[in-house]
Amino acid sequence: MEEGIAALSQIVRASEGTIVVRWRELLVASGGGAGRIKGAELEKQCRDFLSAFVAALSAGPTSVTDPAFAIARGLLGEISRSRAIQGFTPTETAMFVLSLKEPLFEQVRASYADDAARVASVGWEMTQILDQLGLYTMEVYQRSREEVVRRQQDEIAELSTPVVKLWDGILALPLIGTLDSARTQVVMENLLQAIVDHSADLAIIDITGVPTVDTLVAQHLLKTIAAARLMGADCIVSGIRPQIAQTMVHLGVELDVVSKATLADALALAFQRTGRSVVRKATVKG
Structure with a gap:
């Protein structure tokens, strides 16, 4: 697993700019709520997260719960909370990180064009990491939505009992x-x-x-x-x-x-x- 993560880290670092452009295109094309976010803001979110993602991979973590992923998790948490407040759906929120799979896999396949086994190995490591981050995104989103609902219920209760x-x-x-x-x-x-x-x-x-x-x-x-x-x-x-x-x-x-x-x-x-x-x-x- 460590070897696959190290290889993925090198690939992402070498193609970071290309990955961000492709990732942003996919987010906009999917329509997953990205239209409600300004283009510059969406690109900044993609660049900031990918930089934190690469830095975490370079540390050779075994799980996204490792301290190496703290910054990446923090950025995902902020994005998930803001989307929950803005009324994004769970799918739209999760797609922010899950849609990163395609541009990453394209770079992995290009790097090991003649080694199908290597593509499968590194691609599997990449999928596991992004799936874990996707689950984390949904957990933060769910907690944030529950907080929004509780706050709205309190406000409604306050407004519905005027003296x-x-x-x-x-x-x-x-x-x-x-x-x-x-x-x-x-x-x-x-x-x-x-x-x-x-x-x-x-x-x-x-x-x-x-x-x-x-x-x-x-x-x-x-x-x-x-x-x-x-x-x-x-x-x-x-x-x-x-x-x-x-x-x-x-x-x-x-x-x-x-x-x-x-x-x-x-x-x-x-x-x-x-x-x-x-x-x-x-x-x-x-």
Whole structure:
């Protein structure tokens, strides 16, 4: 294996410029997302990686996990992460390194035109190394995509739990979608912070957009209500539809909090509790 790697290193070093040109052409021709990257940037990525690849081969490594490949792996990691963020597909990302096989094999075949066995031996070593690097690329890509998805989920959860100031001392928390443990934590944090920021005495939790309320969702609501009470704010739950009311009765779920059918009813109760009232303005007939 060491002999094959040494031979591959010499071949790549002698034809580095030719390999980069051919490699870049293949990337552009394949359409694998390369069109979204500027030509100069793509060429720089190819040149930087090939230089690191050659330097690693010169050290005679036995695996791409060897320290000799640290710089090459680092460059691949950066490329994979950036492609994951830009929305490249797994195939488009992996093709960056896997498409290097063809120009490398062309140089190996040209170097040993009269020695088929040698071409096969060096070509096999080359394939093993690039396949390992391709797998590494996919691992980094997958981790990066998972990070992007988690961040997007956090941002969506943050945006889907706004706390609205309805009146002095009265807040509303409209909930849309299913409540799970992670989202309940976000809901609770947002509500408690809003209670502090607005010195609120009452918080209306509107569950009109919650598709169903089971025992687990009820527990999450109770935790939020209990936390708000500890901060000195009472809660009113609004938006309990007939279907949800029936489900809660069948399950024996008790929210232990005042509830109203609509947000308007809950707001009217909040006004009453805070000594306010809404009066229709009399029209003056001319």
